[in-house]
Each structure stands twice: as C-alpha cells, then as structure tokens.
C-alpha cells in the first residue's frame with residue numbers, strides 16, 4: 001500500500017513543466033476530449049467484433065460482454081467525422097485482414113476521415129492501410145505478458161510492431177498503467193517500442209469496471225496508488241504521451257489551483273457500471 005510520499009520541490013517543478021509542454025497524443029487530435037465541450041465523448045468508432053484472442057486481466061470489453069453491453073457491429077457516431085477508431089471493443093483482427101481492409105477502404109470512401117486502428121497486435125501479419133495503428137502492450141517481457149494477457153504472445157506483439165514500424169501508418173504503443181503490477185516495466189516497454197521504430201508511446205490509466213477488480217487484486221494491483229502524481233511520475237520517466245482529456249483537465253485545474261494541490265488529487269478508478277458505447281449506431285458495412 002502507498003504511504004505518505006515526500007517529493008522534492010525541484011522534481012515537482014519538472015513535472016509541472018512536463019504538463020505545460022506536453023504534446024497531445026496524435027490519436028487525441030479531433031477528439032471531443034481536448035475540446036471545450038461539457039460532456040465529451042470519445043471519437044466515433046466502427047465496431048467489428050467484441051471477441052478477442054487474449055484475456056487481459058483489466059479488459060473493459062470483457063466486462064461489457066459479461067454484462068451483455070457489448071456493442072453490435074457497425075458505425076457509431078456523427079456522419080461528418082474527422083477521425084474514426086476501429087474499434088473500441090474486442091480485437092478487430094479476429095475478423096481477419098481481408099475484412100478489416102474492406103472496412104477501412106469503405107469508411108475512407110464514405111467519410112474521407114482519419115482511420116485509427118486499435119489492436120493488440122498479435123494477429124498482425126501484414127501492413128494495414130490505417131493512418132494510425134495503436135498497439136497495446138502492457139508488459140516488457142514474455143512472462144509478464146502471459147500473466148497479464150492470459151496468452152503467450154509477447155513475441156507476436158513485437159512482430160506486429162515491426163510490421164507497423166516499417167509501414168506508412170503512424171505507429172503508437174499504448175500501455176495501461178497498473179500500479180503494483182506493471183509500473184516497474186513501463187519505462188522498458190517504452191524503450192522496446194522506440195527501439196523497434198514505433199513513433200509514439202502513450203500511457204493510460206486503468207478504469208476498473210465490474211468483474212475486473214477481483215482479477216487485478218489477485219495480481220497485486222495497488223488501489224491506494226491513485227493520485228495524479230503516481231500516474232504522471234511514470235509517464236514522465238517513460239517519456240510517454242498523456243491522454244489528451246487528462247492533459248486538458250489538469251491544465252484547466254492548474255489555471256485556478258496550485259500545481260501541488262492538483263498533482264496530489266486522487267482519482268477513483270473504480271466504475272460501478274460496465275462500459276457502454278456513448279454514440280448512436282448508424283449502419284453496418286457489407287464486408
């Protein structure tokens with residue numbers, strides 16, 4: 001469990017500069033999360049399947065599936081999007097490369113929007129024609145990966161990253177911050193990603209939905225390590241980009257509060273409800 005922490009003022013000043021100067025992750029550009037909107041929602045998305053070939057211990061998609069709240073396939077959002085995420089739930093490549101490419105090219109023809117693929121990377125076998133490919137990696141070695149993802153596929157993710165790094169897509173690695181579980185590995189995950197040639201490393205906090213807390217507790221998740229400081233300290237050390245909506249809110253608070261008050265605020269990561277898609281279903285593509 002976390003106790004009282006003594007942090008040097010000079011280090012807090014470094015963190016403050018980091019927040020002031022940090023760039024938004026490329027994926028966050030055009031998202032409502034970085035705009036002055038009261039209740040922002042994530043980008044429009046195209047959902048292919050809620051199914052996944054992994055069993056990550058913190059998976060919100062799994063929580064939605066268990067609660068019968070996983071979205072049906074199709075496009076969710078307004079009809080003039082600037083960026084579309086494929087997808088918020090499940091692993092898109094479970095449906096195969098051919099289907100994915102068909103969906104990407106039809107979405108492009110229909111909307112001309114930026115296409116961001118969100119994948120665990122394990123099933124990537126060839127270049128994907130998305131503008132951004134965001135690969136999830138939450139461990140820095142084979143054993144930890146197997147423990148967190150439930151499948152021995154660390155090497156497959158690295159191969160997927162190599163394919164993306166040599167493609168025309170912007171390559172982004174996304175890691176979920178799991179205090180007490182993977183925090184010591186996060187700087188190493190960033191190093192591995194940049195060494196392979198990925199363009200960006202993004203660190204995200206974990207939201208704990210029903211059915212997930214027990215898994216995390218079993219693996220040693222530190223529920224007491226939940227201040228902004230805990231998260232931003234690791235993000236800074238790993239040279240990670242911080243989610244745009246977090247950056248935007250922290251900067252807003254810094255306008256009216258001292259940084260030292262802001263940085264030691266606590267975030268409750270536990271959600272009592274399963275995740276739900278917050279945009280309207282519009283259509284499904286024939287692919």
Ligand code: SF4
Nearest residue numbers: 028031033243244245
């Ligand atoms: S992290 Fe926040 S700002 Fe970035 S895409 Fe997601 S919801 Fe939007």
